[in-house]
Amino acid sequence: MTINYRDTEIFFSSEGEGNPLILLHGFLESSKIWDDFVPSLAAHRQVVCIDLPGHGKSGCFNEIHSMEEMAKGVKEVLRNLGIEKAAVAGHSMGGYVSLELSKIFPTLLRSLTLINSTPEADSEERKNNRDRAVKLVSKNKNAFVKMAISNLMLPSSSGKHKAEVQNLISEALEMSTKGITAATKGMKIRTDNMNLFSNLEIEKNIIAGKEDPILNYKSLKKVAITGNANYFLLNGGHLSFIEDKPTLRKLLHLID
Template sequence: MSTSIPFKNASLSFSDTGKGTAVVLLHGFLENSSMWKQLSSELSKRNRVIAIDLLGHGNSDCLGYIHSMELFAETVEAVLKHLRIRKCILIGHSLGGYVALAFAEKLPQKVKGLCLLNSTSYEDDEARKKLRTRANKMIQNNFAAMVRMSFTNLFGEKSRVLHKKELEAALQEALRTPIQGYMAGQEGMKIRPNRTHILSENNFKKLIIIGENDPVLNPQISLEEATKTHSEAVIFPDGHMSHIENTSELTLALTDFVKRC
């Protein structure tokens, strides 16, 4: 069951289930906390699981036209303060990983472990920045078609067939995202800095989960990133959406990671 708290001039929505070590789940772009339903159910058997709707996603409001990673991190801080949680394990999918890193940069003492799920500590390259700028121009004229195309492309070709039902359900959630939330998220991701040092310089547990056929992140670069930052790496055979494409394997990997933090 979700609840909400005020944040600046916006409302933040999140769920809070279970007892034990706090695990904070941060969804990706065009997703919301509903993506964690199955994983949250498993993790909350032994942990306190907080799943947050980031600004401009799910039931959380937009706040301006640039949702920077630092601003997103402030929302995580606000929820933890409200719940009186001192330390937590962060698991972030894609955009959620960027937010987790921004939070860990500001408040490393509050982090017991950090998992980048189909995510990276590197900044956008110039080609990716141009794609985000172009997407923000195109989205204003054909929102539904753009969201459908970009979201579907996150799945491997086989997964689009094998997980057609799950893909369609996730797409319907993506289409709930307001245009302002889409644009503000893109702008925030475009300006995010390199945060590799957050992984390299901190002693909390670190895990990078990689899709072997991820259309967004080069798996070889992700493997090198894990080695460079002394992070554990787990590789799955599919694309960018491991929570759908490799559900059972991901649940096992994250349950094990949380136990070891």
């Protein structure tokens, strides 16, 4: 299904009924990352998966896709579905978008789950890396995609999940240069949401990967403690939906 947002199509799916759970993917991903999770979840509740702007089957509407603008696109999908309150879980960039949802629409979230994600803003080093990424994408999109996804887990883990990682890369290669750079620029300019996260009076969960090369699990544990959130440590790196699928599935079933 699709809706029109800022003269652009946003793709989404909805299965099951009652107590909505919204699943948001990360950078260079699409709603397909949830395919193995939806059937069992949708047997008990409504599960909505959305392709964020510039990803999957959704189009681009700007040169920069800020997390705030992406969140507004998500809200438009939920408005179309008649959803006024929902649990939201986001992987990596999807977590950033989830935080903006809670900021802009404070009564929307019943609970918030950050998967391999953080409420903290980019460090200066990370912002510089984003700038380099934009330049690399414009010169050689394919090389960037392959490198970026391969760097999300340790070599030992990527070998174990070779087929799934290759599938993720193949799908990401279908993305436009504009979509990749718009999201990269949007992530760079996002603000620090640590205070927002700490002050949210809802169920909050942080799910970390023990070998995540992007977000250190010890740092995420400190974020969880400071933000009064539940903390769960999974095996593998940044791609928990691939590397520790059974545990992540159990945790998603526990979300109210």
